[in-house]
Amino acid sequence: MKCKICKAEAVVALRSHNAAFCPECYKDFFARQVQRGIESRKLFTRNERILVALSGGKDSLALMLELSRQGYDVTGLHIDLGIPGSSAAARAGVERFCAKHGLALMVREMSAEGLPIPQVKARLHRPVCSACGKIKRHYFNKVALDEGFDALATGHNLDDETARLFSNTLRWDTAYLSDQGPRLDSEQGFVRKVKPLWRLSEFETANYAFLMGIDVHTAPCPYSPGASFTALKGLLQRLEAAMPGRKLDFYQGFLARGRPVFARREAEEGVCLAPCTACGYPTSSGDLCGVCRIREALRDTASA
Ligand code: SF4
Numbered sequence: 001m002k003c004k005i006c007k008a009e010a011v012v013a014l015r016s017h018n019a020a021f022c023p024e025c026y027k028d029f030f031a032r033q034v035q036r037g038i039e040s041r042k043l044f045t046r047n048e049r050i051l052v053a054l055s056g057g058k059d060s061l062a063l064m065l066e067l068s069r070q071g072y073d074v075t076g077l078h079i080d081l082g083i084p085g086s087s088a089a090a091r092a093g094v095e096r097f098c099a100k101h102g103l104a105l106m107v108r109e110m111s112a113e114g115l116p117i118p119q120v121k122a123r124l125h126r127p128v129c130s131a132c133g134k135i136k137r138h139y140f141n142k143v144a145l146d147e148g149f150d151a152l153a154t155g156h157n158l159d160d161e162t163a164r165l166f167s168n169t170l171r172w173d174t175a176y177l178s179d180q181g182p183r184l185d186s187e188q189g190f191v192r193k194v195k196p197l198w199r200l201s202e203f204e205t206a207n208y209a210f211l212m213g214i215d216v217h218t219a220p221c222p223y224s225p226g227a228s229f230t231a232l233k234g235l236l237q238r239l240e241a242a243m244p245g246r247k248l249d250f251y252q253g254f255l256a257r258g259r260p261v262f263a264r265r266e267a268e269e270g271v272c273l274a275p276c277t278a279c280g281y282p283t284s285s286g287d288l289c290g291v292c293r294i295r296e297a298l299r300d301t302a303s304a
């Protein structure tokens with residue numbers, strides 16, 4: 001198999017693009033896809049400061065490295081969740097990665113914020129992942145706003161996005177369908193959120209991470225209920241195998257023709273947000289936001 005560009009020995013074959021690439025041409029292909037993803041949806045410019053959420057997984061590290069190679073002004077943010085058996089390794093991996101590539105990194109520890117995830121788990125009477133996700137999103141947004149960043153970038157790839165879109169569609173969750181996409185504009189209390197890897201599949205991102213020598217943190221979270229969206233991703237994978245390119249078409253078709261319809265409908269209904277009385281984060285609950293309620297519940301447990 002020969003590289004489509006330079007005819008050297010190819011190492012990656014992509015059916016969806018009907019092409020194979022050698023390592024160097026593959027890196028160029030990846031860079032072009034990221035650039036197209038950024039420019040076609042006007043995610044951000046080189047004059048803006050971008051905060052990149054770094055979990056330690058291949059997607060977020062690949063995103064950080066590629067954006068810095070393309071000359072964007074990026075700073076990493078790692079949230080240390082304090083989960084035994086996984087958080088220390090994830091944090092060490094992110095710190096090593098940023099030191100190796102000379103990239104700026106900020107770390108926030110949830111135990112210092114009164115929100116260590118093991119205690120949240122002990123207090124909750126339901127699976128911890130939705131609370132954990134809420135806490136992470138809250139701090140990504142808070143740090144981005146407090147530190148004056150223009151946008152928060154996450155490493156969601158095409159497989160994440162299409163599985164989420166499929167899941168939202170199966171439930172006809174119009175609120176989520178109204179604002180899913182590679183760019184969510186800033187509004188009162190929320191920083192702009194962007195997903196520059198939206199055109200690239202998990203396989204394509206994994207190949208890039210491998211070819212760039214990115215050392216990926218793999219210790220799974222002990223609280224993980226199993227990879228989320230596994231069944232949906234499997235279905236979409238089979239669809240893609242039978243009809244290469246279909247995943248990207250599905251997602252782009254939604255962005256062009258589906259999302260605007262749902263967005264109009266949500267705008268008509270209008271959700272009323274007010275600042276949380278403790279931290280100022282926008283909330284529809286009328287008093288404390290979800291994260292401050294969790295923190296308060298932990299405090300009550302500790303003092304009981
Ligand atoms: S698996 Fe659940 S608890 Fe663990 S880091 Fe992910 S969201 Fe948090």
Ligand SMILES: [Zn+2]
Pocket residue numbers: 003004005006007008021022023024025026
């Ligand atoms: Zn080549």
Ligand SMILES: [Zn+2]
Pocket residue numbers: 276277278279280281288289290291292293
């Ligand atoms: Zn709050």
